[in-house]
Every structure is written in structure tokens, then in C-alpha cells.
């Protein structure tokens with residue numbers, strides 16, 4: 001049946017978010033057309049809406065937002081063999097455009113030539129219909145809902161973070177920040193065998209959620225110095241954590257993370273803060289604390305699907321709000337005010 005409507009959430013520039021009807025996109029070579037089911041809102045979508053930019057990416061032409069999506073295949077482009085019309089898929093939004101050395105070595109997230117949904121100049125997924133490279137669409141089993149499928153993108157960030165943070169069986173872990181990314185890191189660290197996880201935040205509500213989903217300890221950051229926080233972490237865990245996963249971007253937490261982490265351990269920087277940050281570098285250097293970075297993720301989607309299908313992680317308690325696509329502006333306002341954890345847009349209920 002021909003489709004005439006493709007309601008989409010478009011960012012035009014700072015503070016300018018609009019609902020618009022766009023043409024329904026047709027799939028090209030190796031692409032699939034998807035009827036979008038669920039798309040989660042990320043802080044970066046909110047940032048594009050409020051500031052018209054993110055880091056060095058500027059919205060020059062109106063751009064559809066959204067990169068945390070799951071949809072149902074409605075059309076196959078030429079060359080697509082592994083998917084069928086009717087399959088439900090999770091969409092890996094970022095993929096390399098060239099098979100360069102980073103791709104060949106398996107670290108395709110570091111390729112300088114990346115397509116990424118909702119990163120200028122490319123449209124995102126907050127539409128009724130969206131077209132994507134079929135090789136980066138992962139079929140969901142019946143046991144994984146489309147809502148869980150939409151969670152695979154931020155879950156992937158947490159899987160990559162826990163890998164880079166060297167989380168291992170029996171380890172004690174500090175997570176700074178109990179937003180969606182910090183909470184997903186908590187779930188993944190636990191499922192990878194972390195013995196104890198302590199999580200800190202400024203928000204009591206977010207720390208309550210952390211407790212609910214399995215944090216062993218929570219610390220509300222008040223008027224502490226970074227050293228005070230490090231001492232509190234050591235006091236609750238009984239020793240310093242093996243790794244710190246920093247998910248706030250706050251300079252304070254980067255500093256506290258270095259002081260808190262045990263000698264020989266790892267501080268993993270997930271959060272994006274200012275470009276220049278003051279770090280207790282000598283403290284890290286003389287204790288062989290590795291400070292590592294990360295960018296998005298790679299090779300995580302099949303793992304994430306298996307974790308969800310086997311119930312190793314349960315992301316559903318992190319969904320605080322659900323809205324039909326037509327109420328996207330309201331959903332963005334709630335995300336911006338940090339009134340919940342994960343806000344989901346139901347694009348098949350426009």
C-alpha cells in the first residue's frame with residue numbers, strides 16, 4: 001500500500017524544533033526502508049535542538065534527529081540478502097564509509113569517514129519511515145521488544161565502556177553519573193561479573209533509580225572536594241575501585257576518578273566535558289593509573305542482542321516516559337529537564 005505521510009522531528013537551528021512531513025525515502029543499493037517503531041531521545045539530540053551544534057558538528061541544513069532506533073523492514077533495496085520485509089531490526093547508527101586501516105583492524109568506530117544518523121549532514125531516525133544501510137541493521141529475535149531494540153545504541157556505549165575500562169569478574173567499580181549512560185554501565189558491569197559497583201551523582205532521584213537497578217552503593221555528591229569523594233568511595237567499598245567509569249563529563253568527577261582508582265587501575269572517560277580539563281596527572285602517572293578514552297562503540301550489536309534475549313541485562317526499568325511521535329516536542333522538553341531517565345518516542349503511534 002502506498003505511504004503518503006512521513007512525520008519527522010527536525011532541528012532547524014538553536015532552539016528551533018519542528019514536526020514536519022517529509023517524503024518517504026526509498027532504499028538504494030544495500031539499503032532497507034524501515035517503518036520506525038521506537039526511538040529513544042539522547043542528550044545529544046537535545047543538545048542539537050538547544051544549541052544547533054554538538055562539538056564541531058553544526059546544523060547547516062534542517063536535520064531529522066534521533067539515533068537510538070528500532071524499526072520494521074518495509075522494503076528491500078537491491079543487494080539485500082540477509083533481511084526480509086517484516087523483520088524487526090535494531091539500527092546501528094554509525095558506520096564507516098571506507099574500508100580503511102581502522103576498519104580492517106576491527107576498530108571501525110575510529111574511522112575518519114563515518115556516516116552517523118543525526119550527525120550533520122545526515123538525517124536521523126525520528127521519522128515514521130527511514131532508510132539505512134542493511135549491513136548495520138540487526139534482526140531482533142521475538143524475545144527482544146522494539147523498545148529494547150531502541151536501547152541497544154546506548155547499551156552499546158556501555159558495553160564498549162566496560163570493555164575499555166577492563167571490567168572483570170570480582171572487580172570493584174566506581175561509576176560517576178547516574179544518567180542513562182551511567183546506569184547502563186552499572187547494568188553491564190554487573191553482568192560482566194563486577195562484584196561491587198558504587199555510583200555517584202548530584203541527583204537523589206537518579207541515585208534511587210541506581211539502587212533500584214542494582215547499585216551496591218550510591219553517593220550523593222554535595223560540597224565535596226575530589227579527594228573527599230575518593231575517600232568516600234574507598235570507605236564504602238573497603239578498598240579503592242579497580243576501574244572508574246566517568247559518565248558526567250564534569251572536571252570534578254575526572255579528578256575524583258583519578259584519586260579514587262587503585263594503583264594499576266583504569267579511569268575510563270565516557271562523559272564529554274570541556275576541551276581542556278585539569279587532571280591530577282602526576283598522581284595517575286606514579287601509580288600507573290591508565291586514563292583511557294572511548295568513542296561510541298564497535299562490534300557491540302550482536303552482543304547486546306544476546307544479552308537482552310538471555311535477560312542478562314534488563315533495560316526496561318530505565319524507561320521513564322513514552323510518547324507517540326506526534327508529541328515529540330513535549331518529549332524533548334522532558335528530556336532536557338532531566339525529569340526521567342530514558343524517554344522513548346513511539347513512531348508507529350504517530
Ligand code: NAD
Pocket residue numbers: 042043157176177178179180181182200201202203206221247248249250252253269270271272273294295296297338
Ligand atoms: P546525562 O546528562 O543524562 O547524565 C549525566 C549525569 O551526571 C546526570 O545525572 C548529572 O546529575 C550527573 N552529574 C553532572 N555533574 C556531576 C558532578 N559534578 N558530580 C556527580 N554527578 C554529576 O547524560 P547521559 O546521557 O547519561 O550521558 C553521559 C555522558 O556520556 C555525556 O557527557 C555524554 O555526552 C557522554 N556520552 C559519551 C559517549 C562516547 O562515545 N564517549 C557516548 C554517549 C554519551
Ligand code: ZN
Pocket residue numbers: 042043044067068
Ligand atoms: Zn546518543
